[in-house]
Amino acid sequence: MALDMGIVILTLVIGLLIAVLVWSLTKKSTPSSTKGKNEKGANSKKEGKKLSGMPPKVPKKKTTAAVSKDSKSTFTHSWLLTSLKGHTGAITDMDFSANGKHLATCAEDRSLMLWKLNFGRLDSSVVELNMKDIRTVRAHVQYDSATLIRWSPDSKALLTVRALGNNIEIYKVMKKPEAGGLPSVQPSHAFDKIREADLLAIDVASTGRFIMTCTPKNELDILDLKGKLLASVVTNQMETYSAKISPDGRFVATSGFTPEVRVWEVVFSRTGEFEKVTRAFELGGHTSGIYSFDYSPDSGRMVSVSKDGSWRLYNTNIDYRQGQLATLLVSGKWKGEGNEPARIALAPDGRVVAIGSNSSLYIYSTVNAELLAHIPDVHSAPITRLRFDSTSRFILTTGDKYVRIFHNVPGFKIAVADLESKLKKATGQAMKERCQIQLKEAVALVNLFNSKNE
Template identity: 40%
Template sequence: MWRSRKARSFLCASVSLFPRAFIVWLANGETIRVYKMIKKDDGSFTFTATSGDFPKKHKAPVINIGIAETGKFVMTASSDTTILIWSPKGDVLASINTNQMNNAYAAVSPCGRFVASCGFTPDVKVWEVCFGKNGDFREVARAFELKGHTAGVHCFSFSNDSRRMATVSKDGTWKFWDTDVEYKKQQDPYLLLTGKCEVTEPCRIALSPDARVVAISSGTDIVVYNTRRGEEEERFLGVHGRCIMDLAFDTNSRYLVSCGDRAIRVFHNAAGHRAVVEEMETMLKKTANKATRERLEQQISSARKALAAIYGKKH
């Protein structure tokens, strides 16, 4: 159910994409560098380092890099308790002390509004990066926290609209959260579901963009769960020769991608298609509107066809 492709090894902790550039942490030089896409005379493209690296502000190795989809800021997190918010030109806009003893993971939300981190403490902290109407940076303000785990959190993931999050902890559980709350009025996120899982470091979690499926990697294995009942859907064992270092879904929730041992492996998100069928069939039973029924039936048919193509039979 997967295919692999060899990936070139870079001395970096994380890579994030601009429209025509990418930014990396170079471990050997302990520096952050931007590479821009350049069109050559023959029509092909190459990447060239921009003049001047980001100034060295971190006192520990960088573990994660994120770029807001708005292009307004870059986030870098180091293995101590520091998160820096940068302008795209490399100026430090703000410094965050996560107070988590160490950072295990950090990310920018897909909507580009939030920065979140997890670490030694049993919670996930989320901040809003605020800009004025004229586009100028204003401040970084605490937004909300995900509390409920009983041990440190390995990793977390946002849905595409940032209204849902998933977390995985050393306590052997993963949790699914409703983060569509009025945090400025002190409203806390809602815990929707808690599931049990196996956790061996390094451990990563990926929530599909449509929030229907959660995938968790532990060592060299991947387990996929649905978010309606928290049940295990699929298990992929030994998919990499070495520990899986990262896990992600594509923007359409059709594929799950893992990386490790200098290879990338791509999986069909069959659990996601089954979740669509289940959800649409439930909605179909509750509606009498003809147009709505036709739309739901079309979605069910598309999901069933996708499953048939994956498994090579009627499903």
């Protein structure tokens, strides 16, 4: 009996050893099963983290996403003159020099760049520009980056706002004969910080008499050229979105949460001494907050774009002291995208208005508010700055690390119709000859892009 029991126990032990050996061999031969179980377990843990409110781990390698995002640099369009490439971070602001020779940009990569464009001398037959043909100058903001940039009226200095310091820093722009006329950009000095809230706008009067800054908290400040505070105004707009000095250097306007553009006059004595800032007039008619506005070069027109989905063009060539009010010239609807703020710019010749909403560019006629063009996906991020050059031939946008420069083809077409009408009404020989020359140039530009699109 004892012998039988021993045989049974021995048989069980041998069977157990065989089972363990078989299980071990099976595990080695089926790694995919184990991998599936591990992945399932990992996914379960990941889902558990999501449900518990903890963020999932971010994979270290993001090559695919980076390539996809940067693919926007390959943007093409038949109206595109060029894309200015040089910044490695998002461009925060841009401004043209008064002499028309340079565009200045600043970016989150701590760099300032000057681009020698001089559109006034660019031949009208040029459809595209290669970056190799554009000369640039680069400077760096020490220990900081610039959020805003403006040229001085004499084109000899740049005023910037430091992102961390939130104060104005001045850079001298000096010509270097040995570099073939390209200037150098060197830091000069900085003004003391005045406001705790971030500055949303900076501008310099064309007269050279004062500097304007503004914050979202309705703090509008007038400074002299040495940074001394001359006057402060509370805009009373709940939140201010935009602020600019008029091209004639006489007025400062702001827009914000309230449905009007408010305009102040900065008054100086005949001897050039600052006197006061006084309320001048308003641009009304919108039913919601106003994202931004722009002036014509002579300050006689202003255009605004609102949250209510409309844009409005006003006649501001008025004597407000005699009780004259700004009058509406034309109003149109703009096709906004989502809740993104919109930027608006008025062509210097007054023929078209450009609106940037999200990453799209819209161009409208100032004659009948007709939508003339829609260019989608101009940038990989919402458009933050929008400008025309002084000739009205080009539209510049930025919203990422590139500046897109488009030919103003809708403006060319409007110009042809406008000049044909003026030519019929012209009485003097000099006026007729001037209209004929301008008409010939406009027709040539329209034909150039018509042939390109065929």
